[in-house]
Amino acid sequence: MTSDKQGWPLYEVFVRGKRGLNHVHVGSLHAADDAMALTHARDLYTRRNEGVSIWVVRSEYIAASTRDEKDPFFAPSADKVYRHPTFYDIPDDVPHI
């Protein structure tokens, strides 16, 4: 996904909003290299204290799973009801469980 005319590759940007939270994807930008991607990400996505840490990664390095969120790829996670705590019947008078 690099732009031929501009020559700057696309980066995906992830920002940690505050300590204790995960980095979250916020968008993308073009930059010549990693260092420029970080400073551009700071200027673009954290103008108002939105972050304490930024990750950038070239978009082409991200491998993505599926075409569609409701894809058979995720089917195995839907048919194992015994993975959920509510699958198990426990009498009401058993405390703290």
Add this chain to the structure above:
Amino acid sequence: MTTTDAAEAPPPERLQEHFDATIARDQRIEPRDWMPDGYRKTLVRQIAQHAHSEIIGMQPEGEWITRAPSLRRKAILFAKVQDEAGHGLYLYSAAETLGADRADLTERLIDGRQKYSSIFNYPTPSFADVGVIGWFVDGAAICNQVPLCRSSYGPYARAMVRICKEESFHQRQGYELLMTMMRGSAAQREMVQDAVDRWWWPSLMMFGPPDDASPNSARSMAWKIKRHSNDELRQRFVDMTVPQAAKLGVTLPDPELRWNEERGHHDFGTPDWDELMRVIKGDGPCNAQRIQRRRAAHEAGAWVREAATAHAAKQAARGKKGAAA
């Protein structure tokens, strides 16, 4: 991004069905989902036009940065114009998730193949214009954009959430600027009224042609890209602005403007739709100047883009050599 088709996509005949069901459930369409070509094209056109508007929108107010009357106003104006650039970039980023190419979008803007909002083709001869743009133009943008935070295309909706958070600052700084001028001399109050007179009708035109002359609206609403019609949003803007004008002490230049008890809304006059069409077609007061400046900035910046690319290539080559040694 590379996609690994580890699992099979739904069969072709079910794609449209699946897309329609996602829209019907009010869920978001995400970048690599299947979508009808028309949906993709409509989005690219709308998002690109929106992005271009933000970028061109830096110019009318940017002209006042060097002439702002105080350091406080200059710093605010700087921050605001920087936000407009940021908004443009969020939106270009959203357009790229649909397969659009950034450099190509820029080319399309500067050679006139893609449009931007008609409002930015009007001049800013006085500093009161900076205030009125914040109040009217950013106020109208908020009316337009708040519903777009629920647009059916995920990346567009998320960009709009970020933008709306920032627009509120834009509108408030404009209104505060005007309040300050209204507390000043008679000449300053006249400047504010003059700016209001010049920007009111073009601001109403920002919502686009009336519903019966807006051919693409119905389809965009069916796809939930748009949530309200042009006329609904225009009405909302008028109702919102009238009490603000009264509080400020200015007169909105429309003799037909009055409260309609029965409708529970203000009645108002008809904007000059011929003027809107002329400005959209390129014959507004500043169209040529806006594009010429955007082109000049793009071309004058070419050597910077090339130098950064060359530097990155050199660093990468050095890194490889270092690793091999």
